[in-house]
Amino acid sequence: MKDRAKYGIGVKGQLDDWFSINWKIVKKRVRNLRQRIYRATQNRQHNKVRSFMKLMLRSFSNTARKIEDIDFIKPYIEGWLSNRGLELNQDKTRIVNVETGFNFLGFNIRQHNGKCLTKPQKEKVLVKLKEIREWLKHHPDVSPEVLINKLNPIIRGWDNYYRFGVSKQVFSFFDDQIWRMLYKWVLRRHGKRRKKWVLRKYFRRLSGGWKFFALTQDRRSKPKSIYITELSKIPIQRHVKVKGFASPDDPTLHKYWHSRSTRYGKTRWIKGSKLYLIAEQQNWLCPICSEHLFNGEEIDTHHIQSVKDGGTDNINNLVHLHKVCHQATHYCRRSGKPRLEPDDW
Numbered sequence: 001m002k003d004r005a006k007y008g009i010g011v012k013g014q015l016d017d018w019f020s021i022n023w024k025i026v027k028k029r030v031r032n033l034r035q036r037i038y039r040a041t042q043n044r045q046h047n048k049v050r051s052f053m054k055l056m057l058r059s060f061s062n063t064a065r066k067i068e069d070i071d072f073i074k075p076y077i078e079g080w081l082s083n084r085g086l087e088l089n090q091d092k093t094r095i096v097n098v099e100t101g102f103n104f105l106g107f108n109i110r111q112h113n114g115k116c117l118t119k120p121q122k123e124k125v126l127v128k129l130k131e132i133r134e135w136l137k138h139h140p141d142v143s144p145e146v147l148i149n150k151l152n153p154i155i156r157g158w159d160n161y162y163r164f165g166v167s168k169q170v171f172s173f174f175d176d177q178i179w180r181m182l183y184k185w186v187l188r189r190h191g192k193r194r195k196k197w198v199l200r201k202y203f204r205r206l207s208g209g210w211k212f213f214a215l216t217q218d219r220r221s222k223p224k225s226i227y228i229t230e231l232s233k234i235p236i237q238r239h240v241k242v243k244g245f246a247s248p249d250d251p252t253l254h255k256y257w258h259s260r261s262t263r264y265g266k267t268r269w270i271k272g273s274k275l276y277l278i279a280e281q282q283n284w285l286c287p288i289c290s291e292h293l294f295n296g297e298e299i300d301t302h303h304i305q306s307v308k309d310g311g312t313d314n315i316n317n318l319v320h321l322h323k324v325c326h327q328a329t330h331y332c333r334r335s336g337k338p339r340l341e342p343d344d345w
């Protein structure tokens, strides 16, 4: 690599000492390299072109030039923000290479093989796992049911936050770690038993793997099994973006917002799950007020025939309502006012 030694380009250095850069030389190096690429292209020396381009991509001078461009843009960003009464927090503002990336709100945003990806931040994942490990350590005697009811909401909450990122690998890692923790937890409980016996007692073989489970009862005292939620089994969803300048108050865009709400709603529940099927069955509308289920209000799931009257948890007996609509429904039922429910319930 004669070029690197001779021109001092292609050095992958840190841009720590911003002010000591000799800009004259940096610009000259970049210009020089560009000219060489041009000449090689003219002479159809494709191999040379490729290696010069590689050199350009890795070159310290070129990176420095690009950062200079960003620095040049900064005042414009500041102007744009100040028009809106905002300003950049100088302590938190950093310029980083896309391949180095940065952390933001628990996500790591970085370029991988030319693609910008948003992944869960490693430290946050480890902290969460540590939290769970500590909990297990301090609760060696709780029943598997209590354990699942404690961990599942945590796992689902996590999923809701990270499902819009590129989290598949991290989710698998997370599941794997939880599995190991649970296995250790059960082994500690039965130090004298054989491993196989312990495994069979607490884990059940399901779709190719051993799943931690607990036996419990449903509302009608029928036995049922619950399982630990696995993040990697939940499909990753992409965020549904708002188109251009679309405003929810524009009446001509009613159709657009409706279909966006449905698309958004479809990411709320796992496709094919019970809650998803219920929503699909009611066409993503609230039967009480006829508005879209996902108009921003909270949602409750309601029993059409109440449990105390023998109503079941079957899909046909369940319906999603806005929280307010739900409360109104029960209020009318209780107080003997005219029923709000549709006639075909």
Ligand SMILES: [Zn+2]
Pocket: 286, 287, 288, 289, 290, 291, 321, 322, 325
């Ligand atoms: Zn409603």
Ligand SMILES: [Zn+2]
Pocket: 301, 302, 303, 326, 330
């Ligand atoms: Zn209800």
